[in-house]
Structure formats: C-alpha cells, structure tokens
Amino acid sequence: MPNITLTRRQNVLALFQDHVEQAVAAGAPPKGLEQAFAATLQISPSMWSQIKSSRPIGDKLARQIEVLCGKPVNWLDEPRKNTAPTPAEHAFLELALGAWRSTNVAGRKALTAQMKAIVERGT
Known part of the structure; x- marks a missing residue:
C-alpha cells in the first residue's frame, strides 16, 4: 500500500515543478x-517550506490544493509514474554522467554515497 504522506508530497512537488517551469x-x-x-x-x-521537507498534507489541505491547482478530487492521493525528465533534470543527468565518467572507482563510490545520503534525507 502506498504511503499517502509520501505520495501527496511527491505530487505537490510535481505541481510546484510545473508552476516553476511555466513561470x-x-x-x-x-x-x-x-x-x-x-x-x-x-x-x-513557511507552511510550504515545511510541506516540502516533512509536514504531512492532511485531507483538508490536499483537497484545497487540488481545487486551487485545477486537479480532480483525490488527485494528490494517487501515485504517479515518473514522468519524462524536465530540461533541468536532463542537464543534471548530463552533469552527473560527466562526473561519473571523469572519476575513478573511489570517486564513483563517493558520488554514490553522497547521492544516497541526499535521497535518505529527502532534500
């Protein structure tokens, strides 16, 4: 069963990404x-900052976000498949690939450890 807190955070972050790209x-x-x-x-x-990092999105706020962003009811609650990378994500992937290819085994281990630490922190 999907984690509703994580699903809602991922979906609202996707909405934010769309907002940024359009702006x-x-x-x-x-x-x-x-x-x-x-x-x-x-x-x-302040609340937006908390939501991005750790604050759960309750049912009332989830429905509010959906209405204000023009999404159907329960849109935030549905896990989504990963979408195609954005141009910024493509640029990051190119940079990461360049870093990976330009270093030795020890450097690759360090890169991997750093990325894992970032993912585990959720930031």
Whole structure:
C-alpha cells in the first residue's frame, strides 16, 4: 500500500515543478517562485517550506490544493509514474554522467554515497 504522506508530497512537488517551469518560460525570474506558489495554494511560505521537507498534507489541505491547482478530487492521493525528465533534470543527468565518467572507482563510490545520503534525507 502506498504511503499517502509520501505520495501527496511527491505530487505537490510535481505541481510546484510545473508552476516553476511555466513561470520561467513566461519570463518570470526564479526568485520569488516559492512564495508565489504558496500564495496560489493559499498557504504561508513557511507552511510550504515545511510541506516540502516533512509536514504531512492532511485531507483538508490536499483537497484545497487540488481545487486551487485545477486537479480532480483525490488527485494528490494517487501515485504517479515518473514522468519524462524536465530540461533541468536532463542537464543534471548530463552533469552527473560527466562526473561519473571523469572519476575513478573511489570517486564513483563517493558520488554514490553522497547521492544516497541526499535521497535518505529527502532534500
């Protein structure tokens, strides 16, 4: 059974990613996009920061987010398959591949350990 807290966080982060990409494509500067997204969700920037890191999204807030983002009821609760990488993700993958290929076994172990640590922290 999927973890609803993790599923909701992943889905709201996907909504944020879409928000950022649309805003940047429209010419908005990256600075202030976190606050703008929080305003879209009608929550404080502080609460948005907490949600990104660890705060669970309750049922009431989940439904609020769905309405304000134009998603159907329970959209946040449904696990999604990974989508195609964004241009920023492609750039990161190219950088990671370059780092991997330019180092030795010890460097690769260090890269792997660092990535695992980041994933485990959830940041």
